[in-house]
Amino acid sequence: MSNFKSLLEAALRGQENHVCDLYVTVSQTAMKKIEAVWGISSAKKVCYFSAEFLVGRVVYSNLQALGVLEDMREVFRKYGLDANLFEDVEDAALGNGGLGRLAACFLDSAATMGLRMDGYGIRYRYGLFKQHFHEGFQRETADDWTRFGDPWSIRREKERIQINFGDQSVWAIPYDMPVIGYGGKTVNTLRLWQSEPMNGFNFSEFDEHTYNDSYAVRNAAEAISGVLYPNDDTDEGKRLRLKQQYFFASASLQSMLREYRAVNGSDYSKFSERYAIQLNDTHPTVAIPEFLRLLMEDGVSFEDAFSIALHTFAYTNHTVMAEALEKWDVSLFCFVAPAVYPYVVMIQNKLTQDLHNRGINGADQMPYYIVDPDQRIHMTRMAVYATHSTNGVAALHTEILKHDVLKEWHALYPERFSNKTNGITQRRWLSLCNPKLAGFITERIGDGWITDLDQLERLRDYERDHDALWELADIKRHNKLCLAEYVCSREHGVKLNPDSIFDIQVKRLHEYKRQLLNAFSILDIYFQLKDGCLSDFYPMTFLFGAKAAPGYRRAKAIIKVINEVAELVNRDSAVMDTLKVVFVQNYNVSYAEKLIPAADISEQISPAGTEASGTGNMKFMLNGAVTLGTYDGANVEIAQQAGHESNYIFGSRVEQIREIKDSYHPRGLYEASPGIRRVLDTLIDGTLNDNGTGLFRELFDSLLHGHNPDQYYLLLDFESYMATKLQANRDYRDRLEFSRKCLHNTSSAGIFSSDRTIREYAADIWHL
Numbered sequence: 001m002s003n004f005k006s007l008l009e010a011a012l013r014g015q016e017n018h019v020c021d022l023y024v025t026v027s028q029t030a031m032k033k034i035e036a037v038w039g040i041s042s043a044k045k046v047c048y049f050s051a052e053f054l055v056g057r058v059v060y061s062n063l064q065a066l067g068v069l070e071d072m073r074e075v076f077r078k079y080g081l082d083a084n085l086f087e088d089v090e091d092a093a094l095g096n097g098g099l100g101r102l103a104a105c106f107l108d109s110a111a112t113m114g115l116r117m118d119g120y121g122i123r124y125r126y127g128l129f130k131q132h133f134h135e136g137f138q139r140e141t142a143d144d145w146t147r148f149g150d151p152w153s154i155r156r157e158k159e160r161i162q163i164n165f166g167d168q169s170v171w172a173i174p175y176d177m178p179v180i181g182y183g184g185k186t187v188n189t190l191r192l193w194q195s196e197p198m199n200g201f202n203f204s205e206f207d208e209h210t211y212n213d214s215y216a217v218r219n220a221a222e223a224i225s226g227v228l229y230p231n232d233d234t235d236e237g238k239r240l241r242l243k244q245q246y247f248f249a250s251a252s253l254q255s256m257l258r259e260y261r262a263v264n265g266s267d268y269s270k271f272s273e274r275y276a277i278q279l280n281d282t283h284p285t286v287a288i289p290e291f292l293r294l295l296m297e298d299g300v301s302f303e304d305a306f307s308i309a310l311h312t313f314a315y316t317n318h319t320v321m322a323e324a325l326e327k328w329d330v331s332l333f334c335f336v337a338p339a340v341y342p343y344v345v346m347i348q349n350k351l352t353q354d355l356h357n358r359g360i361n362g363a364d365q366m367p368y369y370i371v372d373p374d375q376r377i378h379m380t381r382m383a384v385y386a387t388h389s390t391n392g393v394a395a396l397h398t399e400i401l402k403h404d405v406l407k408e409w410h411a412l413y414p415e416r417f418s419n420k421t422n423g424i425t426q427r428r429w430l431s432l433c434n435p436k437l438a439g440f441i442t443e444r445i446g447d448g449w450i451t452d453l454d455q456l457e458r459l460r461d462y463e464r465d466h467d468a469l470w471e472l473a474d475i476k477r478h479n480k481l482c483l484a485e486y487v488c489s490r491e492h493g494v495k496l497n498p499d500s501i502f503d504i505q506v507k508r509l510h511e512y513k514r515q516l517l518n519a520f521s522i523l524d525i526y527f528q529l530k531d532g533c534l535s536d537f538y539p540m541t542f543l544f545g546a547k548a549a550p551g552y553r554r555a556k557a558i559i560k561v562i563n564e565v566a567e568l569v570n571r572d573s574a575v576m577d578t579l580k581v582v583f584v585q586n587y588n589v590s591y592a593e594k595l596i597p598a599a600d601i602s603e604q605i606s607p608a609g610t611e612a613s614g615t616g617n618m619k620f621m622l623n624g625a626v627t628l629g630t631y632d633g634a635n636v637e638i639a640q641q642a643g644h645e646s647n648y649i650f651g652s653r654v655e656q657i658r659e660i661k662d663s664y665h666p667r668g669l670y671e672a673s674p675g676i677r678r679v680l681d682t683l684i685d686g687t688l689n690d691n692g693t694g695l696f697r698e699l700f701d702s703l704l705h706g707h708n709p710d711q712y713y714l715l716l717d718f719e720s721y722m723a724t725k726l727q728a729n730r731d732y733r734d735r736l737e738f739s740r741k742c743l744h745n746t747s748s749a750g751i752f753s754s755d756r757t758i759r760e761y762a763a764d765i766w767h768l
């Protein structure tokens, strides 16, 4: 019997079988297995700085990586326990969406490839809020993700770091989580910092004021790592947000420098040979001036410190939206981190000199200002200027950075720019979440794909194999049944028909992601069905999952619209067997693991040039769904890999949108098309009910009125979207041919492994 099994059995004997206890027991048993290998490497270390790590549920993936997941299942069976019990354990939702999930996939890939890469971030007390619907409206509650304990973290009290803000000082206490590479040979670390007060309570002080004051100090200290900001777009310029950024950036740097000095003393000349720091968006960019401060306070000159920073740091951009590019007011910055501001000024002064040397002076310097004349600090500019590498996250996105968003910088430093198309870990997003498909693949080509996804190409041999294609269709049906069961239990008895087409859109809720366009298409289908002018329509189930930032009014209105569309459609017996719409509550990583394997159609419908990459699109592709998508982000590369024959690509391209941009009049489209009019009018004619809030009228107006109506071109792409969606519906009837498309997507998805992405970062940016 394996060592793990006997340990687990010994631990289980005589123990009460509460989920909590079992969770701790299983996790601790696994932790014993990694003690000997955790963090032993002495190679150059990549430090991945990120305000978010959306790791999800780690118990199953860790056991899988250690090769003991089956052992655990066996022991549980023997003891009459349900191995699915841990589905009650909360996800570690320490991230909003794509950017945070990417960080988690990267950690998995680096560890699996035996690279030394540690994550550095924040141990939020509360992760991304939990969502439920009340009368179709989103409601939020706190996400107490450690409710069942946190057996995967080790608190390293002795390695605490002092952080000084303008108004307070706090401890940063590191909590280390193991990042277990597949096979268990490499175990890296995810180090998350928790803020705590410098002084505990002073119980000898009975004076009520002192007592209350010490409470306030304690709360203010703990508030810094208190909660994840639920915004994933607009930069609100909030003080606490900047505090969070400085808190984890400074703690991470100080802990790295401590480590470095233990070996090299204060000779920093070798620093960039030993460490690379990757900035996940600009959120940790305050680390750059902080790094200068820490080195210069230890006797390094500005020129030397800047050069070391330049060689150490690299920056990844995740957005083209102007409103998401971080800027901080100097006054706010000085309030939060007064000791750091002088180093920002030094960077700005060096920049001014560099520009001057290149003959760029006066007003021509405007687009470069790190500290602009309005006293705002541009974090993106600092990140490009003070690092040796800036990368985008998909080919199209990188082109937009080079020739639009950061064109001035690209003109100065073309050699700094590169593309690193995102990826996903096949360990979680196939092996773990879709065991039936994983089995199908392994039966045919072996299990090498788990660490070398390019091997999926060998599945091409089966694209003419009818037995294989039917088997694949069966697997999809099985996954739909599993999802149906799960949805039924989670969404108060909602029934799904596994023999309908599952068309799924899951992602954060944003106007630019155009969930509303999807809703409009469903309404159009509904009306056409009612009119009897849609013959041979194959039954469809539309599934949505999305959280809206709590302060994002229009996003929340869109959730209500979709829930109203669901009401309208689902209670109409005329379309009962043909059309169903479900918006699942509290979409998160674990829900994604159920939804994605059950999809026939993956909705990726942002207007061209708005979605930096997308990674959900890759997960669906890998699991054998066809993409119904635009020429945007990584969809472009998906279509390139799998071909337009196996996907449904529609809508305007970037160049087309650029051309019509200034003369776009959605009103004309509304007036010219009765179909569009009927659908849009549901917002204001009483068909859909916004409970008297006026929200639907606002949405309607945002599409047709005001100075920049329909800024995400829903109406422009509507006809093309409808036509393509209905084409997919017709094609589905040829089950064998559709199954072939699905297989072709899976067999073409190799390039979208985050192993490939990490290999590129390692070779081109980190020089490992």
Ligand code: 26Q
Binding pocket: 096, 097, 098, 099, 100, 102, 229, 231, 232, 233, 234, 235, 236, 237, 241, 318, 319, 324, 326, 393, 422, 611, 612, 613, 614, 615, 633
């Ligand atoms: C910034 C300032 C203040 C508060 C919050 C923020 C903030 C937080 C999170 C801004 C942005 C984010 C997250 C962005 C994000 O998830 N971007 C996505 O990154 C993915 C991985 O590269 C891409 O695939 C997606 O296209 C991109 O939208």
